[in-house]
Amino acid sequence: AKSLWFESGSASTLVSVSSDLVGQISAADIRVPSPGYPNYNSSIMDGYAVKTSDLVVMKKLYDGMDEKERGNFRIDFVLDGKVFAGDSNTARISSIDKSSSNGGYPTAVYVTTGAAVPNEYDAVIPVEDTKEAETGQIMCIIDDKIASVLATTKPWTWIRPIGCDIAAGSIVLSKGEKIQPVHMALLAQCGVNQISVKYLPKVGILSTGNELLTTNNKDQCQGGKIPDANRPLLLSQLATYGNCKPHDLGIVSDDVSIEMISDKLQNVLWNDGIDVIISTGGISMGEKDNMEQVFVEGMGGKIHFGRMEMKPGKPTTFITIDKESSDGTIWRKLVVALPGNPVSASVCTELLVRPCLDLLHHGVDVSEVVNSLDEQVFIRCAVDNASVHDELMATLRTDVKLDKGRPEYHRVSLERAPCPHDKLYYSYQATTTGVQRSSRVLSLRNADGLMMLPRGGKLGCGKDVAKTGEAYPVLLYQSSSYSMRSGTRFEESMHRRMIKKEIEPSEKMHLGIVVCTSENEEANGRVNKVRTILMDSLGKEENVKLVDTVVCDVDASYDMIAQRLNEAVCGMNNANAIFVVVLGKSGQESNQLPFRTGLDVSHALRQMTTKHADALAMRLRKAASSEDTLAALFENVVGLVRNASSVLIACSDRGLGKTGSVVRSSLNHLVAMLKN
Numbered sequence: 001a002k003s004l005w006f007e008s009g010s011a012s013t014l015v016s017v018s019s020d021l022v023g024q025i026s027a028a029d030i031r032v033p034s035p036g037y038p039n040y041n042s043s044i045m046d047g048y049a050v051k052t053s054d055l056v057v058m059k060k061l062y063d064g065m066d067e068k069e070r071g072n073f074r075i076d077f078v079l080d081g082k083v084f085a086g087d088s089n090t091a092r093i094s095s096i097d098k099s100s101s102n103g104g105y106p107t108a109v110y111v112t113t114g115a116a117v118p119n120e121y122d123a124v125i126p127v128e129d130t131k132e133a134e135t136g137q138i139m140c141i142i143d144d145k146i147a148s149v150l151a152t153t154k155p156w157t158w159i160r161p162i163g164c165d166i167a168a169g170s171i172v173l174s175k176g177e178k179i180q181p182v183h184m185a186l187l188a189q190c191g192v193n194q195i196s197v198k199y200l201p202k203v204g205i206l207s208t209g210n211e212l213l214t215t216n217n218k219d220q221c222q223g224g225k226i227p228d229a230n231r232p233l234l235l236s237q238l239a240t241y242g243n244c245k246p247h248d249l250g251i252v253s254d255d256v257s258i259e260m261i262s263d264k265l266q267n268v269l270w271n272d273g274i275d276v277i278i279s280t281g282g283i284s285m286g287e288k289d290n291m292e293q294v295f296v297e298g299m300g301g302k303i304h305f306g307r308m309e310m311k312p313g314k315p316t317t318f319i320t321i322d323k324e325s326s327d328g329t330i331w332r333k334l335v336v337a338l339p340g341n342p343v344s345a346s347v348c349t350e351l352l353v354r355p356c357l358d359l360l361h362h363g364v365d366v367s368e369v370v371n372s373l374d375e376q377v378f379i380r381c382a383v384d385n386a387s388v389h390d391e392l393m394a395t396l397r398t399d400v401k402l403d404k405g406r407p408e409y410h411r412v413s414l415e416r417a418p419c420p421h422d423k424l425y426y427s428y429q430a431t432t433t434g435v436q437r438s439s440r441v442l443s444l445r446n447a448d449g450l451m452m453l454p455r456g457g458k459l460g461c462g463k464d465v466a467k468t469g470e471a472y473p474v475l476l477y478q479s480s481s482y483s484m485r486s487g488t489r490f491e492e493s494m495h496r497r498m499i500k501k502e503i504e505p506s507e508k509m510h511l512g513i514v515v516c517t518s519e520n521e522e523a524n525g526r527v528n529k530v531r532t533i534l535m536d537s538l539g540k541e542e543n544v545k546l547v548d549t550v551v552c553d554v555d556a557s558y559d560m561i562a563q564r565l566n567e568a569v570c571g572m573n574n575a576n577a578i579f580v581v582v583l584g585k586s587g588q589e590s591n592q593l594p595f596r597t598g599l600d601v602s603h604a605l606r607q608m609t610t611k612h613a614d615a616l617a618m619r620l621r622k623a624a625s626s627e628d629t630l631a632a633l634f635e636n637v638v639g640l641v642r643n644a645s646s647v648l649i650a651c652s653d654r655g656l657g658k659t660g661s662v663v664r665s666s667l668n669h670l671v672a673m674l675k676n
Helices: 002-010 052-063 067-071 143-152 181-189 230-239 258-270 291-298 342-362 375-384 494-499 526-538 558-570 595-608 614-627 629-633 656-674
Strands: 012-016 047-050 076-083 107-111 123-126 130-132 138-141 171-173 194-198 202-208 245-252 276-280 302-305 317-324 330-338 391-396 408-419 422-432 449-453 471-476 509-517 544-553 577-582 637-641 646-652
Touching: 047 052, 047 076, 052 143, 067 143, 138 143, 171 181, 202 230, 230 245, 230 276, 230 342, 245 258, 258 276, 258 291, 276 342, 291 302, 291 317, 291 330, 330 342, 342 408, 342 449, 391 408, 391 494, 408 471, 422 471, 422 614, 422 656, 449 494, 471 494, 509 526, 509 558, 526 544, 526 577, 526 656, 544 558, 558 577, 558 595, 577 595, 595 637, 595 646, 614 629, 614 637, 614 646, 614 656, 629 646, 646 656
Parallel strands: 076 107, 202 245, 202 276, 276 330, 391 422, 509 544, 509 577, 577 646
Antiparallel strands: 012 194, 047 107, 047 123, 076 138, 130 138, 302 317, 317 330, 391 471, 408 422, 408 449, 449 471, 637 646
16 A cells, blocks of 8 residues: 555656646646746836935935925936836946936936836836926926825835745745646746646546447437446546546446456556556446456456445445566556446545545655554555545435435535524535435436435434434535645544544534623623523524533632633533633723733633634634624634533634624534544
């Protein structure tokens, strides 16, 4: 496994830069050569290049004048030539005898946008602030612009200095980065004509079955014959991934001998250079399902798994085929034998083949420590760090019957809808694409993702139907030419938690509230107000069950604050979500947030929590401060407490409704991401 990963990931090809590279992966860092970009001082405006040292002299004179003298003051420049975009630095600079020809006037050069500014000039005055004499040899600043020009024109005004856009040595394309259209522009600006890109694995698509025809002519599709939908579906699906080169291997009949099929595929692997074979059909338990024999007996393959507890795709089989070269090197090819129904083949390709190809294409950059790990430890590390589909939680718009035998990847379309209690934030609703038969290709149409539904019945989640309004994770289909570098790692994904049966359908949030104050708030009702705001913003009693509220006196030393908070949080045995709310001072100082107290509370809670969700904490802070700017003074904390059995959210009472709305849309995902 290690050698396959390193060999495939380290292979690269030197290619000429062209738009055909978009979607491929860079095999090396591309740095900007000296002096950077632009490689000359470039004018940002049409105008006149001047020396700011001349303007400093003029400004001293101007500042010492009275109003009448300023009215008669002129600033004239002798034109020293013109430079247009594309001209060299001195192409149009005339030779002037400064001692005799300019009468002691400062000089200027007319420049157009993008033109090179001559080296001795260090600022540009926009043309709209100037006028030329009729002779064309003198430029002066417009009278009512003199004060502003003298005040604002500094060195490098309206000039792009050398290397200001891209500094020399900057990386414009990183090793392992997917090449985007913007890289075409960056490479052009840097003068790079060739780059190394990662090797694209060659993937062969093979259909099997006597019933299949290469034509879709309905007159020929009679008497038990059907068009082969699998190859065009998978070939086009793979083509959108950007991590492989798909090849059509045609159709093989069930009646062809195992030896003949084996010989054909051996030639495909070892002579035609195919790295991965994806076959559809012939892998189940039928009398003519012989592809397992082909791959194992005929080609010497090794089965790693042959049945999967998932719907669709139960018969999916993964096989490796090795061959030793004359120098003792072991070369390995991969085979994924998929079910014959097109929906099963498509879904399994998305779930299993796509991440596998992504790993082969990208390879891995690891330290020598990881490289020296045991094979199985290395595989576990590789799988846990693999990039997988983006995910979100979505609520069902209709009831869906659960399969009692296997968990299901249910095709759904998604609709974004405003949260009922805060129109600025959104949640997602999922609608089934209809009958989910694995032969019904129409169920793939309009599908935005695959909803992960648990196994039903007594041996599964304990119920037979996923009810309307329940929320489940959805793996999102991605856009064309998308290589799966989403940032979501398998180790921390909801998908992995679902596999380990750690995610259950959304239940009521069991809410605990700790109110931090330096005075007795029960008397003035502010604690009750906190309860009301949180319950309303989190979805009221339909989604939330309030289990406990504790008032914590934080008018104390830091050590005492930490002790009291720990006691309050640990005492909430039935809460799976604990809000710690710091109140601002009441009375005449009602607009004053106790800044020092807030810092102490945040610091103490951060020491108590694990698996900090800092991105969500920042999101809560921004949402709250959009309602009350003082909320930005509080350092929000989000993490796990009580041996990872509860999520803790620390916030100010400023903008509390906004905070609750964000948490409501994120909590299920947060719990899934943080819990081990």
